[in-house]
Amino acid sequence: MASRLSNLSVDGERLWQTLMDTARFGGTPKGGVRRLALSDEDRQVRNWLADQAKSAGYTFGVDDLGNMYVQRPGRDQTRDPIAMGSHLDTQPTGGKFDGVLGVLAGLEVLRTLDDAKIETDAPICLVNWTNEEGARFAPGEMGSEVFAGDVTHEFALSRKDADGISVAEALQRIGYGGNERAGERRFAAMIELHIEQGPVLESQNLVIGVVDAAKGQMWYNGSVLGRESHAGTTPMDLRRDAFTAFSEFSLEIERIARSEAPAGVGTIGVATIGPGARNTIPGSVEFSLEFRHSNGERLAAMHDAAAAAAERISAGRGVSVRIERIWQKAPVAFAPQIVEIIDAAAKRLGHQTLRMTSGAGHDAVAVASVVPTAMIFVPCKDGISHNEAENATPRDCTAGANVLLHSVLGLSGVHGHD
């Protein structure tokens, strides 16, 4: 029995077929998926999942945010279930894997247990969290953040899309406003399998990332004020060029982030030069800046270093470089015991694992404050996501699902094993 359990494997072909089949709900001509939260396409895939749950005999519940719970009973129904969860909604021009893999791999885990007639000690619950993407209704991670108590039901349900339709109305319309109150369910643990949405695993030729934290973030608006003047008649030493000052600042941000690599990143994504004329020395720059780091103290140190660089460059060049923090979010450390269980399961399956921090937001990051949680990453092609070209291999999806399976089994316990 020990050997049968340790050799247990998901049906990779069935998982892949399910990924490809459900991609028709909102499928685009370019091979992507457009399945906005609580849209008709979302209703279709939700109905499909509900049908799978009912035909397999799982218990099925929906809460007032539309979060769907597909639960396979355990031997000890008094134990809190082990959750697996992600989301089935996509970006407007999204791919077949972001979120979807985590839900369908969870379904494959349940099917595999059924096929092998394995009874777990604790129940196992697959969750489809509502509106992770935030593309139709902002903000994202909506279902999971309400579940975690970070966002109120009232706030979330009153958010509106571009046509003025509220989340509550959209839930009603597709028939997914459940009676259960989001956040009332208790879970012993939650694991989310997800594509990495970055290039790290692929670059190191690895298949399994064990995610032990999510980066904290600090977002800024910034400006540089110099002096606009004639590009032909103003010698170099009499310039107060806002753009060369900003270039220096930009390289300082890069240096600060590199010194915190790989856990820290820093990015300037937007910069607008004023007046923006070919033969006028720039007098101003408006820009965005963001830092992310898995360690809160180091994130604060990045902030301090950026502020010091702004001051130093301002003084050195006779300009004014200013940054204003407009939003921040603390790093999240996933539950070490869940991280260890995932890591051990992956290693038993023969994988070399990489400890990673998630740079993007996920349902697991929201839920982590109320449920012991961690994540599994698998590679995606060229690190591309939020794009119809998003891709992952059957081999890697299968590997991720197997790590999910054995991690969940390790957490749930199996009758007659320990």
Add this chain to the structure above:
Amino acid sequence: MASRLSNLSVDGERLWQTLMDTARFGGTPKGGVRRLALSDEDRQVRNWLADQAKSAGYTFGVDDLGNMYVQRPGRDQTRDPIAMGSHLDTQPTGGKFDGVLGVLAGLEVLRTLDDAKIETDAPICLVNWTNEEGARFAPGEMGSEVFAGDVTHEFALSRKDADGISVAEALQRIGYGGNERAGERRFAAMIELHIEQGPVLESQNLVIGVVDAAKGQMWYNGSVLGRESHAGTTPMDLRRDAFTAFSEFSLEIERIARSEAPAGVGTIGVATIGPGARNTIPGSVEFSLEFRHSNGERLAAMHDAAAAAAERISAGRGVSVRIERIWQKAPVAFAPQIVEIIDAAAKRLGHQTLRMTSGAGHDAVAVASVVPTAMIFVPCKDGISHNEAENATPRDCTAGANVLLHSVLGLSGVHGHD
């Protein structure tokens, strides 16, 4: 007589009054001047100048480009005249001094010679060059470039403004299409007095700049191509950030230009980041670049250094930095003998002089290819020009006019003096 000549001075108050009086032709509420080439306001100031010429008994001519020639006879009418020239047209929101000072100081020189009853050996000719600004009809330096043979009559006369009115039609309409063919007149020398339009004289607390050259220029379009990716999930070492690469390039351009200071300058005035989203690493930058240098070889060296920097940064960062030269103009060296005469005149008047190169275009730069030419600069407040706030002091305008007076006298010769 020697003493009377060497002590000769323009009437600074009259000059200033004339500057202020003529500023009413196109005067703006903010104290600037809007006097577009060949407009009604231009006609008004031209008519005023023609009236001054006629009432003083000067000979008066207009060529087919509308260039106006106000000539005071010399003792030896077979000698080529000494020319003083600049322009009376302005930018749409221009000031009272750019161009205007050179013409009105020339008029003041003629008036001063009249008052002192001085007969010069060579005739002296004041020129008002047509459409230096190029604001209504592009390109600028139109009258002087046709005079120099750099631009054909046909090309210039067929240029149209935004309303479809050609230069030929506009000349006809204001009555300044003359019978004389531009370029037929011969001059022994040409001197243009102009405000600096830059901050150098003011910063060194000097009054007289002796301009011995005009910078050559190279203009470029450029691009950086990197890889657009997620700001949260892409570690620093796997980025191909087009903007940090461009920041490095921008500082290299600054370094190259600083190493050629003060004769060389380099400016990036335009830069547009793609896609320009807060949490996306920039995948592309489109930008402008220009170099100016008074020495053609050094200008070419700046080009080579920029091309090498683009290549080095491309290789070092896995991006593609490209620059494409879209326009160039060789430096112009003014006539050394004219430069020396100006310098000597200024020093005799007690000025510490600064040898300068013009970073902007001027009628003198165009004319220099066919007439021995040089320029005199006087300071303008904060280096500001092409702006209604453009300003210069009566003291500096007077000083400039006196240097012009004594330079012209040195070139024309005065009967009975040597």
